[in-house]
Amino acid sequence: MHKRSLVAALASLLLVSTTYAADKQEAKDKPAEAKPDAALLQPQSSETTGSVRVEGKSIDYKAVAGTLVLHGSGDKEHEPQVSMFYTAYFKKGADAAKRPVTFIYNGGPGSATVWLHMGAFGPKRVVTSDDSHTPAAPYNLVNNDYSLLDASDLVFIDAPGAGFSRLIAAEEDRGKREEQMKDRRKTIYSVDGDGHAFAQFITQFLSKYGRWNSPKYLFGESYGTTRSAVLANILENESSVDLNGVILLSQILNFDTSIDGPQFNPGVDLPYVVALPTFAAAAYYHHKLPQQPAALEPFLREVEQYALGDYAQALMAGSRLDATRKQAAAEKLHQYTGLPVAYLMKADLRVTGGMFEHELQGDGDLTTGRLDSRFSGPSLDPLSKDSEYDPQSSAISSAYVAAFNDYVRRQLKFGEGQQYRLFAEVDHWDFAHKAPGVSGEALQQSTNVMPDLAMAMKTNPNLKVSLHGGYYDLATPYFAADYEMHHLPIQPALQKNISYDWYPSGHMVYAHEDSLKKLHDNVARFIGETDNVKR
Known part of the structure; x- marks a missing residue:
């Protein structure tokens, strides 16, 4: 029963199922993995500069589009496993020790972060129709008046296998390479493997750009909120990274609350x-x-x-x-x-x-x-x-995909000759999760990461959580998120660390411009109130 309900939940969280299916068919049509690309084995980067006006204020920034290489653990610590793509925006002239940095990702699981990048907080925003089908290209890319760059440096991260992120098989022998890729997919395409990959990316990023002493935030949407709960606990309790805040948009932490497929869980x-x-x-x-x-x-x-x-x-x-x-x-x-x-x-x-x-x-x-x-x-x-x-999904997906593919190559100067994958080629996502405090094997139940967020909040009682959702979201209903938060296994005093904001919009709250402005203002205020910077 649980397997069937989890399959339904996975299908429900994929933002663009038709594009995902097309990507999978394309993958099937490809030959077996070719010889590993040497470029994946080394970090890549392209630096550009730009300026954005946010609610009337001009901000100059440096943009870095690039990759970091993640390695295994234990006896595989020297083995490259993932080349992970990101786009980072740094405000020019800011003191890195005082400047907040926010790590941003969509969900899927296995989705690229094109949605939050081009719709919510990047310096450019693609214009789509408010509640009807957006006409075909050319699409309108405009200055984003509601970019979050006024409050924080931004790091948009594509999940392993999505966007320009790729799993790496370094073996020369074809048979061994295929076995290695199979092992990569089994490990990383899972609740816990995905969380550890993002944790390794973030700690590498903090070292590469000297941001260990910056105020730090996670921003996840949809399955990205599931990831954030797992990731917050890993960072807090395995990596000794105290977070200032966790920002959750269109939340699902307990998959038993999902209205997609409950008939399979009578x-x-x-x-x-x-x-x-x-x-x-x-x-x-x-x-x-x-x-x-x-x-x-x-x-x-x-x-x-x-x-x-x-x-x-x-x-x-x-x-x-x-x-x-x-x-x-x-x-x-x-x-x-x-x-x-x-x-x-x-x-x-x-x-x-x-x-x-x-x-x-x-x-x-x-x-x-x-x-x-x-x-x-x-x-x-x-x-x-x-x-x-x-x-x-059918109404706006083409606009986002086309706008980003053009923007990343023309303005960020990255990705020439590469395919930008909207979704990773996930044949099976392992929803089994070993919650904090569980000994032995992961529990055989619907995914529930409420204990992870609770553990992060209890071990860092200063951690603040900001929850956002749309009234018209049928994928992750706002009242389900509200219910989850009021049932977190935390002390009553810690409930005061959670704030709530709802919008007259859907899953992608930012697709409604008035809601985007309110989302920006609420998140910027949250960061300003929790960054611990003396002004």
């Missing part, structure tokens, strides 16, 4: 409970509610209370729920989601994310976006039970 009704407010937000946005509320946020507070109360109790009753109470629950859900009472009864009050996306807008001709439910697109199959694609 008996765990929590996903339906914590997704209900996002269903309500989507119905509100598309005017599908029987009675349209005057404002979104007061309406959501009401739905949250119902979800944790009467709705949760109805689901927990299971087959003991009598017909009268079930009918009453279906009628209430209709008021909050717009879905027909008969449909809700037939679904046994349990509607998955895919079902909701397919059914919200009428008779199935329109599919509602998953990453951002403000988006809509024609249904691939009006008779399907679930949505079969994500209209938001």
